[in-house]
Amino acid sequence: MMSLSVAEIARATAGRLTHCGGDGAAATVGSVCTDSREAGPGSLFVAIAGDHVDGHDFVRQVREAGAVAALVTREQDVDIPQIVVPDTVAALGAVAKATVAARRATGRPFTVIGITGSVGKTTTKDLIRGILSTQAPTVAPVGSFNNEIGLPLTATKVDADTRYLVAEMGASAIGEIRYLASLVPPDIAVVLKVGVAHLGGFGSVENIRRAKAEIVQALPADGVAVLNADDPRVATMADMTPASTVRWFGIAESNNPCDVRATNVTVDGTDRPEFDLVTPEGQAHVHLALRGRHNVMNALAATTVALRLGVPLEDIVSVLDAQTAASPHRMAVSTVSLPGHASRDGGASAGACFTLIDDSFNANPDSMKAGLDGLAAWHAEGTDTPYRIAVLGSMLELGDDDDAKHRDIGAYCQRLGIDAIVCVGSDTDPNLDRLAADFADGARAADTSGRMHVELVHGADEADRSVTALAADHPGSVVLLKGSHASGLSGLATRWTSQAAGSQKPPTASRAEGDNA
Incomplete structure (x- = not known):
């Protein structure tokens, strides 16, 4: 970070500086974070009140971690320099603007x-x-x-x-x-x-x-x-x-x-x-x-x-x-081996091994078709084309004709020759379930011969069981995961790849990581 003092950041944000005894205002900020777990010596902590967690509850924790100041909307009873502003998200933007301006000023x-x-x-x-x-x-x-x-x-x-x-x-x-x-x-x-x-x-x-x-x-x-x-x-x-x-x-x-x-x-x-x-x-x-x-x-x-x-x-x-994919859940390819588990009919399913194409970060009609094109192209030139399974979660914020856009994607799967489509809805969100059903309706209407396996499930756990069963029946399958973040498919991808690697879960999206257009 550019060398900015606590006092300079207070001026940049038009904030009120409190709890600033001694030379606290002159302290240099070395980094900025909104996650208290990332706070360390020299950091500025930006307290953001989210839907589930309020950063103001962690001001004492960041002081103990070595932070030199906190950007807050409510003054806290903690012995750390605090810059009080009306809106910490807007103030964070002002800090960024000051940082870039200071870099340009070097010439x-x-x-x-x-x-x-x-x-x-x-x-x-x-x-x-x-x-x-x-x-x-x-x-x-x-x-x-x-x-x-x-x-x-x-x-x-x-x-x-x-x-x-x-x-x-x-x-x-x-x-x-x-x-x-x-x-x-x-x-x-x-x-x-x-x-x-x-x-x-x-x-x-x-x-x-x-x-x-x-x-x-x-x-x-x-x-x-x-x-x-x-x-x-x-x-x-x-x-x-x-x-x-x-x-x-x-x-x-x-x-x-x-x-x-x-x-x-x-x-x-x-x-x-x-x-x-x-x-x-x-x-x-x-x-x-x-x-x-x-x-x-x-x-x-x-x-x-x-x-x-x-x-x-x-x-x-x-x-x-x-260079392969640097950011997670974007056409990331891995081999997944899954143990068998209880099936929905009370029996036991066999384990499965398949190739996973994880493109589950987000979805819209353009990116959905691009992912399906990739699935269809997978070893398509040979005589041993693999069994191809599309696991699709709902696309959100598409406007009034979202049902038609989902049916079109279902029909697109049929035109590409995809072997199975698992449409992932939700047992708690009727809108997600409705849109997933539109995938299935579009696929069935286009597949007049009944060649393609079409299945509607109600959540990532059901999708897990369905894919395991399909892949067990078709060794060498390739599976595409694609859907909006709310569908939970990125979590399913993390579950599968963590099982395969025997490692900790990779990072998931935070409020800082948006899925904006």
Whole structure:
């Protein structure tokens, strides 16, 4: 973190400094956290009142851990310097803004890359981080820290040596990206796609386009907009930015000019894409370590940014060929072995071993189809195509026609030749159950021959039992987990992979890690 004192942070947040005897106001803050378990010597603890936990209850604990100050809305009877503000989330944003401003004030080269889009933000962020970190110190989070808590927390990690900050910006309403960009103004802004994620919150696709355009509208005159030439809604943003430079990436041959393009795109038997990368600096063949044809566009976006920043093409290709998913629950592939357990009919099921494609972090129609494409492509070129099981959780915030969108996904499974679809609802949430039933209805209506196994279950535990039974009956199965966070499938993925690895659970999403569009 940049060297900021407690007193400077109080001024940046317009807060009232209390419990500050001695030289407490002069103490230097070395890090910022919202989780009391991460507090340590020199840290600033931001107390946020959540739905289930109130950070104010842990101020004494962070003092004992060595924190130098706490940012609070209610003064606590604890002997630690406290900065009292009306809203600690807004104050956290002010700390981030002050951190970035202090880094820019050093006069040393520093570039902020902002990324948004309905899909692909986190993967593109991870690729850009992977490339740029081979060149200079780079700050970017692991996971989807793209909201009003996660992005500021990331920005506070910037220090005097940071050359690049990669900032993922999500939104569930118009104005949210504008706010995030006001805290961390981008020098380069990437827009990946305008889709229908969170359509229910935005009200229309046009509103989603307007929200995404806020990132390019925040660019300075000497900034750079990096736009998807294959998405006509993104293409309109070239006329909406004050930036003097626009760079384009895409696949469609009809889109010209296009600065960075992929041609001859194919996928191998484990869904790893290959393509010829065409750039102003030359051409190269790429075989992505990431799985999923959709990740070609993310790789093109990352390449466009890296080339603009002077990274040699051979260094870019080296990272693209080697970097697997850095953030959890995004097309992560593992082998899972499960013991047998009691079945729903009271009998015992056999154990099972299968390949798991864990893409369970979140879901919308675009990302759902991309995940299913990957499942369908898995060793599809051979004579021994595996039994393919799609475990699908509901997609949320899609607007009034969400039932039709779910039925369409069920029908899409049939068109791809998926062997089994396990539709995961809930025994406590009628809306999740209704949408899961729509998956099943769409699949059954499309599957007139009755070839596909279609099953509706009411929670992750039932899905566990169903998949175990199906995989036991079909050795060598491959299983896709895909659904919104509320479906509980990411927890199921963690359960399975923890059993397989015999290890502790990997981290799960927090309030700082958003699933915004």
